[in-house]
Each structure stands twice: as C-alpha cells, then as structure tokens.
Amino acid sequence: MKNTEETGKLKGMMSSPSDASQFTHTPLYCEENVYFLCKKLSEEGIAYADGSDLFVAFISNEKKQVPLWHQKASNRADGVVLWDYHVVCIQRRQESEPSTVVWDLDSDLQFPSPLSIYMAETIRPSFQLFSEYQRFFRIVHAPIFLRSFASDRRHMKDSGGNWVAQPPSYDPIIAEDGAVHNLNEYMEISGCDAVTNLEAGAISPVHIQRLGVVIGQNQVEELFSKI
Template sequence: MSSVIISELPAMDATRFQQTPYYCEENVYLLCKTLCESGVADETGSDLFVVFISNERKQARMFGLCFVPLWHQKASTRADGIVLWDYHVICVQRKKESDSEPLVWDLDSTLPFPSPLASYVTETIQPSFQLFAEYKRFFRVVHAPLFFKHFASDRRHMKGPDGSWIAQPPPYQPIVAQDGVLHNLSEYTAMSATDTLSSLDPETVREAISQKLGVLVSHSQLQDLFTKLP
C-alpha cells in the first residue's frame, strides 16, 4: 500500500460522505465524485470502479426476498453483520502508478474505510460460504468515468404498487445520464452466468471495461480482474 493511501486511511470517515439508506447506487455515485473532487482519487475517476453485487435471482425489495448475503454490514442486527441484499454497490480504487492493493469503499460496511480488496473479499464476500447455485453472486465492474456519463435513476424501483416510497429518497434531484436517459439501473443489476467473462486475458478485459456496463465476473475472478485492468 502506498504511503499516500496509508496517510489517508486514519482520517477517512464514512459519515463525511452523502448517504441515504437503501440508495447504495446513488451513494456510490456521489462517493466517487467526492473522492475525485477531494484529490483522494484522480480528478476524472480513472482509478475508480463502481461494483454492483447481485445474482440471477435478484428480487425487488417490495417482495421481501433478498438473496445476496454480505457480512459486516451496518444494517445487520447480528453479531456477524450479515445482511441479505437484493443487490449492493461499492467502489474499488486501483492506483495505476502504484503497486498498492486495490481499496474498497463501502459506505454500508463496518470494516475499515477503505479496506484492502483482499480482506474485504474474505470478510464481506466470504467466498467459502456455500450458496445454492441460483444464488451465486456476480460482480459488475464499471469504470467510474463511464458510470458518471451513463448512469441514471429516477428511483422508480423504490416505489410500491401504490406509488408510495418503500424508503425515503435522497433530498437532491435524481441522477440523469449525460444523454438525457432518466433510468437504467436495471441494466446494471441484471446479471447472468452466461454473461461473465470467459477469459481474463488483458485484451479481453481491456475491451470489456471500455463498455458502458463494464465487466461481469464471478467472485473467483474478482481479485484477479483488478490485476488485469489496463
């Protein structure tokens, strides 16, 4: 880990960032913007990656069915901090000019903020935990500059059938894509095993990460992916 990042670690406090419960995709969007503006990340976000965590059986919150287990989450009432989300979103920072390990910024985690990717995977993802095949977790990794350009959410996914809010929305206006698109969150959370990268060779990774929706990988590929990114 570089000395620059080490000096930042003790001072970082998750409460300094804008956070609205149950709106993790917007929280991470603003988190990345703040990291860029504060100089912790590159001003364009070139060293930041937005990571959506979900699976093929993602269900809407309104049905009360959530199948993505993550540990050490603030929302948990258990000692191990486990929460079953329908999806979750985090930021991973990878410094190109450094040999330091990628860092995970998870506003909902009780782990150090940020945490090294390896320890975050071990403690939060817990890949050794046996899941039914249909609940296997996947990770959509999107380069932050592309996320800033394309992501949009009008928060429709947080409304019940009667139009009422499932959880109160953030106080600011919804995020609109640069091309005027109002909502495409479902494109980021839709995941299928058939769409995961079959190879992590550098050329395949380089081409995939340049796409709007980034790269879809399994938990066994996640850490290796960050060693292959251009």
C-alpha cells in the same frame, strides 16, 4: 436496494478518509451513494481527478439474493444481510506498490478496506452457499458510470406508488445523454454473462463499455491485479 499531478502520486492518497460519514449516504440507495462517493474522491484528490482509478461494482445474481457480511443494516452479530443487489466503489491505486481498496459505505469494516480483506470478510467465498446465492460482479469504469448512470428511483416505489424507503433530498440523477432511468440495466446480472477468461482482451471492455463486464466472485481479485 432492498433486504431480501495526474501521473504522479495523488494528494492525500496515503491518508484516505476513515470516516464514512464524510460522504453522502442515504440508506438503501447504494447506487446513488457510490455515484457521489466517486465524485468526492476525485474532487478531493483521493483519486485521480478524472476518476480513472475508480470502478463501480454492482453485486447481484439472477435471483436477486446476495448474502453479504459486515453490513451495518444487519441485526445479526455476523452482520449478514441478504440484499437484492449492492453497489461499492473499487479503487486501483497506482503507487510504487499498486494496491486495491474497496469503498463500501454500508460496511462496518475498515473504510476503505483492502480488496483481499473485503472479499474474505464480506463475500466469504469459502463459505458454502447454494448456487442461487452465488455473487456476480458487474465492474464499470467510474468515468463512464458518472456520465451514463441515471435513476428516477422508480424501483423504490411499491405497486401503489408509495416509497419503500425515504428517497434522498437531492434531485434524481440524470445521465449526460438525457436518460432518466437505466439502473435496471446495471443491476440485471446473470451468471451466463460472466467473462470466464480474464486475458487482456476480456479485461479491456471494462474501460470502454457502458455496462462494463460481469465476472464471478472468485475472479474479482484476479481482474484488479491485471488492471
């Protein structure tokens, strides 16, 4: 991105990491950071071993201009950054009282943050924005994302083939089917693709479709209350 016991209680669920530095993080490579974050949460028992309680959320719009607050990359007091897109992990915890938290490695909020707080402080839906800045979320089930996502990082090179930002030291991510780059399919988000009716039939594709479903910023909390 650029500026412009599986059925029981999980081990460590009540003592999730509070230090984002424990996770792989390369500035401006949020999609890859979230890929490895999902893996680590599952491997360390903070999420289900199969990652079934995790969802990857791509945040963008047609103009590739999405304002988000409380971002570490910001030089402003309010932490606002105008990203072309951003990616976070959302966890729907199935405990005695189900809850939903957001893991955002680029945020200065509590890590992870309750979904309601994250939406209020980072998305700020009550803040009046021009229509071209409205945020849309592509919600993808993490187990599908981890199998299907690929990036050769071509989007981080300029017209001369030079890196816009230093890439991670590890090899590019290749999908299980051999695909080497499909990031563009995830980050291309349009309001006309957004699901407006969040009945059961509309939500079920989240768990089966490679690219999940697209919803508006005001539907995020409703969707996760129904998962």
